[in-house]
Every structure is written in structure tokens, then in C-alpha cells.
Amino acid sequence: MPWVKIDDGMPHHPKLFAGGASLRGMFLDGLCYCARNLTDGSIPLNALALVSPGTPHKMALRLIGDLVRVGAWAVKDDGWEIHDYLKYQPSKEQVLSEREWNARRRGLYSDTSLLGEVRSRDCDSCRYCGREVSWKDRRGPRGATYDHVVPRGPNTVENIVVACRACNSGKSGRTPEQAGMQLRQPKSELDADLNLSQNGASSDPATRTRTRTRTRTESSTREEGALSPGFDRFWALYPTKVGKQAALDRWRKDNLEPKAAAIAAGLERTMAYLTREGGKYECNPATWLHEGRWEDQPRDLLPLAPKTQGNVDAARAFVERHRHA
Numbered sequence: 001m002p003w004v005k006i007d008d009g010m011p012h013h014p015k016l017f018a019g020g021a022s023l024r025g026m027f028l029d030g031l032c033y034c035a036r037n038l039t040d041g042s043i044p045l046n047a048l049a050l051v052s053p054g055t056p057h058k059m060a061l062r063l064i065g066d067l068v069r070v071g072a073w074a075v076k077d078d079g080w081e082i083h084d085y086l087k088y089q090p091s092k093e094q095v096l097s098e099r100e101w102n103a104r105r106r107g108l109y110s111d112t113s114l115l116g117e118v119r120s121r122d123c124d125s126c127r128y129c130g131r132e133v134s135w136k137d138r139r140g141p142r143g144a145t146y147d148h149v150v151p152r153g154p155n156t157v158e159n160i161v162v163a164c165r166a167c168n169s170g171k172s173g174r175t176p177e178q179a180g181m182q183l184r185q186p187k188s189e190l191d192a193d194l195n196l197s198q199n200g201a202s203s204d205p206a207t208r209t210r211t212r213t214r215t216r217t218e219s220s221t222r223e224e225g226a227l228s229p230g231f232d233r234f235w236a237l238y239p240t241k242v243g244k245q246a247a248l249d250r251w252r253k254d255n256l257e258p259k260a261a262a263i264a265a266g267l268e269r270t271m272a273y274l275t276r277e278g279g280k281y282e283c284n285p286a287t288w289l290h291e292g293r294w295e296d297q298p299r300d301l302l303p304l305a306p307k308t309q310g311n312v313d314a315a316r317a318f319v320e321r322h323r324h325a
């Protein structure tokens with residue numbers, strides 16, 4: 001769930017000051033709804049009951065009327081829009097890309113075979129300054145870290161290198177070129193070259209290239225077998241992060257990778273339902289996949305109960321009145 005940013009001067013804002021706590025409460029509820037459901041500031045008519053739980057419908061409409069009057073919300077065809085929402089809050093695209101990146105970053109530390117490969121290639125040497133790093137040092141500048149050479153790039157043996165903490169934080173989310181740093185040859189390759197020349201063994205460059213190419217091909221095959229980019233995307237999107245291994249097993253068993261795009265689209269479509277009322281309707285990700293829930297019809301398209309329908313009709317009439325006012 002993304003956080004909502006609130007200016008600490010909000011209670012004194014001229015638009016919201018006179019309305020008192022209840023008006024500001026409605027304003028906050030609206031912000032939370034938009035952030036939770038990634039709507040970029042839109043509030044659909046039929047979502048009104050979800051926006052401010054516990055507020056009687058008539059009172060909610062009255063408060064919304066006040067918010068519209070002071071210009072904090074605007075009326076749209078199918079609901080409302082919070083004024084300047086994207087000026088202060090991250091967009092849906094930003095939130096999703098951040099979630100995906102965080103999932104990938106966390107995933108790196110559980111991919112022990114990838115990390116083992118990176119460490120055996122780079123040994124305990126920083127790929128930027130060449131100095132020895134310490135895996136026990138959790139704070140100091142010589143402490144060992146893993147760096148994505150291309151920031152926010154994939155978790156592959158080509159894109160992950162060992163770096164000292166000083167170089168990693170100096171590079172800070174930039175490519176080596178942007179940071180004016182150079183990626184050195186891996187320590188294991190330097191050592192191998194040194195051995196070759198010391199033993200007088202053929203410094204035949206073709207032999208050395210062959211050896212390196214083989215190592216690289218083997219590792220690429222391993223990655224292709226191990227990675228499921230579609231699953232990574234699903235995992236980044238799915239709101240309940242429990243039972244990842246079970247979900248991945250299900251993904252592989254049902255061969256869901258080719259359906260990844262449809263699954264992501266289905267999840268986004270039903271996200272508002274899944275995450276409503278503090279996640280009461282979320283289910284275990286493995287179950288969600290097993291039941292093919294990405295094909296569910298979004299609940300807001302299902303027929304509404306008569307009372308809810310009455311509320312939606314009242315909200316619609318309200319919007320109509322304001323549009324023609």
C-alpha cells in the first residue's frame with residue numbers, strides 16, 4: 001500500500017479551514033481511496049461507499065458538495081477528481097514500477113545461486129575501485145554490497161557485481177558512465193590471466209575467450225530456466241505477499257507464464273475489490289492463481305444491491321446537479 005503525502009499545514013489551508021474536521025476527514029478519506037486503488041485522483045460514483053466507511057451516505061454527499069464548492073474536488077462525468085492529486089502524490093505508473101523494483105531487489109537476495117556465481121566471478125573485490133571488500137562489515141565504506149550495474153535493471157549475472165559500500169553509494173542509482181566510474185575486469189579473470197602468463201601457457205587469446213564464453217553461456221541458460229518475469233510482475237502487483245514459493249510452484253505447475261499479461265491485467269481490474277476494507281477480500285496468492293481469479297468480473301460491474309443502487313443513483317443525481325449548476 002502506498003503512503004499518502006499530507007502537508008502539515010493542511011488543517012490551516014484556506015480551502016479546508018472553514019469546513020472543520022469533518023470536511024478534512026472526507027478530504028483525507030478521498031486521498032487514501034485514490035492511493036490505495038491507484039486511481040490517479042479519480043473517485044468513481046459507485047465507489048462512494050468505499051471512500052469513507054462509516055460516514056452516512058447523505059452526510060458524505062453533503063461533505064463532497066462542500067469539497068467541490070471550495071475547489072478541493074472537481075465533478076467529472078462519472079464521479080469526482082481530487083484537485084492537483086498528481087502534483088503531490090505518486091502516479092499509478094510510479095507506484096507499480098516502484099513495487100516491481102522493490103520485489104526484484106528483494107528477489108536478488110533469495111537467489112543464492114545467482115549471488116554465488118557473482119561472488120565466485122568477482123571474488124571479494126569491488127568491481128569499481130578494485131579494493132578488497134568485507135562481507136562482515138555491515139556499515140563501513142569497505143563493506144561488501146551487490147550493485148545493479150544498470151540501475152533498476154534485471155537480476156542477471158551480467159548486471160550484478162560486487163561493490164564496496166563507498167563505490168555503491170557514490171554511484172547512487174546511475175550507470176557507471178553517468179557516475180564517471182569504470183567497471184573493472186572481474187578478479188577471477190585477472191587471476192586467470194596472471195596464471196596463464198606466469199605458466200607460460202599459451203597466452204593464445206582464442207583459448208581464453210572460449211573459456212569465458214562457455215562460462216557465460218552456461219550461466220545464461222541457468223537464468224532463463226530459473227526466471228519467470230511474468231511471475232515477478234504478478235508478485236510485485238499482488239497486494240498480499242504471503243506464500244511466495246507456493247505461488248511460484250502453482251505458476252509453474254499450471255504453466256502460467258504465457259498467460260502473464262492476462263493475469264496482470266485481471267489483477268489490476270479486480271484490485272479495488274481485493275484491497276477494499278483494509279484487504280478483507282484478499283486471498284492467498286497461490287489460491288488466487290489456482291482458482292483462475294484473474295478472469296473474475298470486477299465487482300463494481302456486477303448488479304448492485306437495491307440499497308447500494310439507491311445510493312449510487314443519489315450520487316449520480318448530485319453530480320448532475322453540480323455539473324449544471
Ligand SMILES: [Zn+2]
Pocket residue numbers: 126127128129130131163164165166167168
Ligand atoms: Zn569500491
